[in-house]
Amino acid sequence: MLQQTQVERVVPHYEAFVARWPGFAALAAAEAADVVRAWRGLGYNSRAVRLHALARAVQARHGGLLPADPAALRALPGIGAYTASALRAFAFELDDAAVDVNVRRVIHRVALGLEHPRLADDRTLDTLAIAAVPHGAAHDWNSALMDLGATICTARAPKCLICPLRDACVAAPVDPVELTTRARAHAPAKSPQSGIPFERSTRYLRGRIVDRLRDLAPREALPLATLLRDLAASVPGDRLHEIPNVVDMLVRDGIVTCDSQEVRLA
DNA sequence: AATTCGGGGTA
Protein backbone atom coordinates (compact mmCIF):
# COMPACT_ATOMS: atom_id res chain seq x y z
CA MET A 1 0.00 0.00 0.00
CA LEU A 2 2.87 2.32 0.70
CA GLN A 3 4.24 2.03 -2.84
CA GLN A 4 3.76 5.60 -4.12
CA THR A 5 1.06 6.42 -1.57
CA GLN A 6 1.46 8.64 1.51
CA VAL A 7 1.55 6.98 4.92
CA GLU A 8 -1.28 9.02 6.46
CA ARG A 9 -3.60 8.01 3.66
CA VAL A 10 -2.64 4.32 3.87
CA VAL A 11 -3.07 3.83 7.63
CA PRO A 12 -6.88 3.45 7.83
CA HIS A 13 -6.94 1.12 4.81
CA TYR A 14 -4.10 -0.90 6.28
CA GLU A 15 -5.80 -1.31 9.66
CA ALA A 16 -9.00 -2.56 8.07
CA PHE A 17 -7.10 -4.80 5.67
CA VAL A 18 -5.04 -6.68 8.26
CA ALA A 19 -8.06 -6.96 10.55
CA ARG A 20 -9.88 -8.76 7.75
CA TRP A 21 -6.92 -10.80 6.48
CA PRO A 22 -4.47 -11.18 9.39
CA GLY A 23 -1.85 -13.21 7.51
CA PHE A 24 -0.71 -14.76 4.26
CA ALA A 25 -2.88 -17.85 4.76
CA ALA A 26 -6.05 -15.80 5.18
CA LEU A 27 -5.22 -13.55 2.25
CA ALA A 28 -4.32 -16.48 0.02
CA ALA A 29 -7.72 -18.03 0.74
CA ALA A 30 -9.55 -14.85 -0.22
CA GLU A 31 -11.01 -14.02 -3.62
CA ALA A 32 -8.87 -11.62 -5.63
CA ALA A 33 -12.00 -9.59 -6.35
CA ASP A 34 -12.58 -8.97 -2.65
CA VAL A 35 -9.00 -7.77 -2.27
CA VAL A 36 -9.53 -5.31 -5.12
CA ARG A 37 -12.75 -4.18 -3.40
CA ALA A 38 -10.84 -3.54 -0.19
CA TRP A 39 -8.43 -1.44 -2.23
CA ARG A 40 -11.05 1.23 -3.03
CA GLY A 41 -9.61 4.71 -2.63
CA LEU A 42 -5.97 3.59 -2.69
CA GLY A 43 -5.37 3.64 -6.44
CA TYR A 44 -2.87 1.55 -8.41
CA ASN A 45 -5.17 -1.47 -8.31
CA SER A 46 -2.52 -3.77 -9.74
CA ARG A 47 -0.94 -3.62 -6.31
CA ALA A 48 -4.01 -5.34 -4.86
CA VAL A 49 -3.78 -8.10 -7.45
CA ARG A 50 -0.05 -8.51 -6.82
CA LEU A 51 -0.45 -8.55 -3.04
CA HIS A 52 -3.02 -11.31 -3.37
CA ALA A 53 -0.70 -13.21 -5.71
CA LEU A 54 2.11 -12.59 -3.24
CA ALA A 55 0.16 -14.27 -0.44
CA ARG A 56 -0.50 -17.31 -2.60
CA ALA A 57 3.16 -17.46 -3.70
CA VAL A 58 4.37 -17.25 -0.11
CA GLN A 59 2.05 -20.13 0.77
CA ALA A 60 3.12 -22.23 -2.22
CA ARG A 61 6.84 -21.49 -2.34
CA HIS A 62 7.74 -20.76 1.27
CA GLY A 63 5.21 -22.57 3.42
CA GLY A 64 3.49 -19.39 4.50
CA LEU A 65 6.60 -17.68 5.83
CA LEU A 66 8.17 -14.73 4.06
CA PRO A 67 11.82 -15.43 3.14
CA ALA A 68 14.61 -13.06 4.21
CA ASP A 69 16.82 -13.84 1.23
CA PRO A 70 16.95 -10.86 -1.19
CA ALA A 71 16.71 -12.96 -4.36
CA ALA A 72 13.79 -14.98 -2.99
CA LEU A 73 11.99 -11.77 -2.02
CA ARG A 74 12.60 -10.13 -5.40
CA ALA A 75 11.16 -13.20 -7.13
CA LEU A 76 7.78 -12.61 -5.45
CA PRO A 77 5.07 -10.56 -7.22
CA GLY A 78 5.02 -6.86 -6.32
CA ILE A 79 8.34 -6.94 -4.47
CA GLY A 80 11.01 -4.81 -6.10
CA ALA A 81 14.31 -3.45 -4.86
CA TYR A 82 12.80 -1.08 -2.32
CA THR A 83 10.23 -3.44 -0.80
CA ALA A 84 12.75 -6.27 -0.51
CA SER A 85 15.13 -4.04 1.43
CA ALA A 86 12.31 -2.58 3.53
CA LEU A 87 11.19 -6.07 4.54
CA ARG A 88 14.74 -7.05 5.43
CA ALA A 89 15.35 -3.94 7.52
CA PHE A 90 11.95 -3.60 9.22
CA ALA A 91 10.63 -7.16 9.45
CA PHE A 92 13.88 -9.11 9.81
CA GLU A 93 16.04 -6.46 11.53
CA LEU A 94 18.82 -7.07 9.01
CA ASP A 95 21.32 -4.46 7.81
CA ASP A 96 19.88 -3.08 4.60
CA ALA A 97 18.92 0.31 3.16
CA ALA A 98 15.33 0.81 2.00
CA VAL A 99 15.98 3.62 -0.44
CA ASP A 100 12.67 5.28 -1.23
CA VAL A 101 12.12 8.75 -2.68
CA ASN A 102 12.67 10.32 0.77
CA VAL A 103 15.94 8.56 1.56
CA ARG A 104 17.18 9.23 -1.97
CA ARG A 105 16.51 12.96 -1.57
CA VAL A 106 18.09 13.18 1.90
CA ILE A 107 21.23 11.32 0.83
CA HIS A 108 21.57 13.44 -2.29
CA ARG A 109 21.26 16.72 -0.40
CA VAL A 110 23.49 15.78 2.52
CA ALA A 111 26.27 14.22 0.43
CA LEU A 112 26.06 16.03 -2.92
CA GLY A 113 23.86 19.13 -2.57
CA LEU A 114 20.52 20.10 -4.15
CA GLU A 115 19.04 17.34 -6.29
CA HIS A 116 18.28 19.56 -9.30
CA PRO A 117 20.02 18.63 -11.45
CA ARG A 118 20.56 15.06 -10.30
CA LEU A 119 24.26 14.60 -9.54
CA ALA A 120 24.15 10.81 -9.15
CA ASP A 121 22.06 7.91 -10.47
CA ASP A 122 19.92 5.64 -8.30
CA ARG A 123 22.61 2.98 -8.10
CA THR A 124 25.16 5.44 -6.75
CA LEU A 125 22.71 6.82 -4.19
CA ASP A 126 21.86 3.26 -3.12
CA THR A 127 25.55 2.59 -2.55
CA LEU A 128 25.93 5.75 -0.49
CA ALA A 129 22.87 4.82 1.58
CA ILE A 130 24.00 1.27 2.24
CA ALA A 131 27.44 2.51 3.34
CA ALA A 132 25.76 4.87 5.81
CA VAL A 133 23.67 2.23 7.58
CA PRO A 134 25.05 1.59 11.09
CA HIS A 135 25.55 -2.13 11.78
CA GLY A 136 22.68 -3.56 13.79
CA ALA A 137 20.62 -0.38 13.55
CA ALA A 138 19.12 -0.53 10.06
CA HIS A 139 15.55 -0.44 11.35
CA ASP A 140 16.09 2.80 13.24
CA TRP A 141 18.28 4.31 10.53
CA ASN A 142 15.72 3.70 7.78
CA SER A 143 12.90 5.00 9.95
CA ALA A 144 14.90 8.10 10.80
CA LEU A 145 15.80 8.99 7.23
CA MET A 146 12.32 8.35 5.90
CA ASP A 147 10.72 10.48 8.58
CA LEU A 148 13.32 13.20 8.11
CA GLY A 149 12.56 13.24 4.39
CA ALA A 150 8.81 13.28 4.99
CA THR A 151 8.74 16.02 7.62
CA ILE A 152 11.95 18.12 7.52
CA CYS A 153 13.94 17.46 4.36
CA THR A 154 10.85 17.72 2.17
CA ALA A 155 10.81 17.98 -1.60
CA ARG A 156 9.20 21.43 -1.69
CA ALA A 157 10.11 23.62 1.30
CA PRO A 158 12.70 21.90 3.50
CA LYS A 159 12.99 23.09 7.11
CA CYS A 160 16.78 23.33 7.27
CA LEU A 161 16.67 25.58 10.35
CA ILE A 162 15.40 22.75 12.52
CA CYS A 163 17.17 19.89 10.71
CA PRO A 164 19.48 17.75 12.85
CA LEU A 165 21.73 17.22 9.82
CA ARG A 166 22.10 20.87 8.83
CA ASP A 167 25.75 21.15 9.96
CA ALA A 168 26.75 18.07 7.99
CA CYS A 169 24.63 18.82 4.90
CA VAL A 170 26.13 20.06 1.64
CA ALA A 171 22.81 21.60 0.54
CA ALA A 172 21.90 23.40 3.77
CA PRO A 173 20.59 25.97 4.17
CA VAL A 174 18.33 25.48 1.16
CA ASP A 175 16.85 28.61 -0.39
CA PRO A 176 13.25 27.68 -1.22
CA VAL A 177 13.14 30.01 -4.23
CA GLU A 178 16.32 28.51 -5.64
CA LEU A 179 14.94 25.03 -5.05
CA THR A 180 11.72 25.80 -6.95
CA THR A 181 13.59 27.47 -9.78
CA ARG A 182 15.96 24.55 -10.20
CA ALA A 183 13.17 21.98 -9.91
CA ARG A 184 11.28 23.66 -12.72
CA ALA A 185 14.40 24.02 -14.86
CA HIS A 186 15.21 20.32 -14.64
CA ALA A 187 11.68 18.95 -14.61
CA PRO A 188 11.18 15.97 -16.96
CA ALA A 189 9.31 16.65 -20.18
CA LYS A 190 5.54 16.45 -19.82
CA SER A 191 3.99 13.21 -20.97
CA PRO A 192 1.65 13.32 -23.99
CA GLN A 193 -1.35 12.68 -21.69
CA SER A 194 -0.56 15.58 -19.35
CA GLY A 195 -2.12 18.21 -21.56
CA ILE A 196 -5.63 16.79 -21.58
CA PRO A 197 -8.15 17.06 -18.70
CA PHE A 198 -7.91 14.15 -16.25
CA GLU A 199 -11.54 13.25 -16.91
CA ARG A 200 -10.57 12.41 -20.48
CA SER A 201 -7.59 10.26 -19.57
CA THR A 202 -7.37 6.49 -19.67
CA ARG A 203 -6.58 6.49 -15.96
CA TYR A 204 -9.88 8.17 -15.19
CA LEU A 205 -11.79 5.67 -17.31
CA ARG A 206 -10.06 2.77 -15.59
CA GLY A 207 -10.97 4.21 -12.20
CA ARG A 208 -14.62 4.68 -13.12
CA ILE A 209 -14.92 1.14 -14.50
CA VAL A 210 -13.29 -0.54 -11.49
CA ASP A 211 -15.33 1.56 -9.05
CA ARG A 212 -18.56 0.56 -10.80
CA LEU A 213 -17.60 -3.12 -10.61
CA ARG A 214 -16.73 -2.76 -6.93
CA ASP A 215 -20.37 -1.95 -6.23
CA LEU A 216 -21.51 -5.34 -7.53
CA ALA A 217 -22.18 -8.23 -5.18
CA PRO A 218 -19.42 -10.85 -4.86
CA ARG A 219 -19.01 -12.78 -8.13
CA GLU A 220 -21.77 -10.73 -9.76
CA ALA A 221 -21.11 -9.71 -13.37
CA LEU A 222 -22.34 -6.72 -15.34
CA PRO A 223 -23.30 -6.78 -19.02
CA LEU A 224 -20.93 -4.57 -21.00
CA ALA A 225 -23.91 -2.62 -22.35
CA THR A 226 -25.09 -1.89 -18.80
CA LEU A 227 -21.61 -0.75 -17.82
CA LEU A 228 -21.61 1.69 -20.72
CA ARG A 229 -25.03 3.00 -19.76
CA ASP A 230 -24.09 3.49 -16.10
CA LEU A 231 -20.81 5.23 -16.89
CA ALA A 232 -22.47 7.72 -19.22
CA ALA A 233 -23.08 9.88 -16.14
CA SER A 234 -19.43 10.26 -15.20
CA VAL A 235 -17.55 9.76 -18.48
CA PRO A 236 -17.50 12.31 -21.33
CA GLY A 237 -19.80 11.14 -24.11
CA ASP A 238 -17.12 11.04 -26.76
CA ARG A 239 -14.96 8.78 -24.59
CA LEU A 240 -17.62 6.13 -23.92
CA HIS A 241 -16.63 4.13 -26.99
CA GLU A 242 -13.19 3.58 -25.42
CA ILE A 243 -14.63 1.59 -22.53
CA PRO A 244 -14.38 -1.86 -24.18
CA ASN A 245 -10.71 -1.19 -24.97
CA VAL A 246 -10.03 -0.05 -21.41
CA VAL A 247 -11.83 -3.15 -20.08
CA ASP A 248 -9.39 -5.21 -22.16
CA MET A 249 -6.49 -3.37 -20.53
CA LEU A 250 -7.91 -4.17 -17.09
CA VAL A 251 -8.30 -7.82 -18.12
CA ARG A 252 -4.64 -7.96 -19.18
CA ASP A 253 -3.71 -6.47 -15.79
CA GLY A 254 -5.64 -9.22 -13.99
CA ILE A 255 -7.98 -6.76 -12.32
CA VAL A 256 -11.08 -7.62 -14.33
CA THR A 257 -12.46 -10.62 -16.21
CA CYS A 258 -14.80 -10.49 -19.19
CA ASP A 259 -16.63 -13.45 -20.69
CA SER A 260 -19.63 -13.44 -23.04
CA GLN A 261 -19.99 -9.65 -22.86
CA GLU A 262 -20.18 -9.71 -19.04
CA VAL A 263 -17.66 -7.86 -16.89
CA ARG A 264 -16.69 -8.37 -13.24
CA LEU A 265 -13.73 -8.07 -10.90
CA ALA A 266 -11.23 -10.88 -11.48
C1' DA B 1 15.61 4.35 -20.56
C1' DA B 2 10.86 5.52 -20.88
C1' DT B 3 5.92 4.58 -19.73
C1' DT B 4 2.17 3.26 -17.31
C1' DC B 5 -0.45 2.56 -13.32
C1' DG B 6 -4.72 6.45 -8.91
C1' DG B 7 -6.16 9.29 -6.10
C1' DG B 8 -6.18 12.45 -2.42
C1' DG B 9 -3.90 16.05 0.19
C1' DT B 10 -1.36 20.48 0.14
C1' DA B 11 0.67 25.21 -1.08
Added chain:
DNA sequence: TACCCAGAATT
Protein backbone atom coordinates in the same frame (compact mmCIF):
# COMPACT_ATOMS: atom_id res chain seq x y z
C1' DT C 1 -3.43 24.55 -10.76
C1' DA C 2 0.70 21.99 -9.95
C1' DC C 3 3.14 19.16 -7.18
C1' DC C 4 3.89 15.25 -4.24
C1' DC C 5 3.84 10.51 -2.73
C1' DA C 6 7.56 4.17 2.05
C1' DG C 7 7.64 1.72 -6.47
C1' DA C 8 6.98 -2.16 -9.67
C1' DA C 9 6.38 -4.12 -14.08
C1' DT C 10 6.58 -3.82 -18.84
C1' DT C 11 8.39 -2.61 -23.29
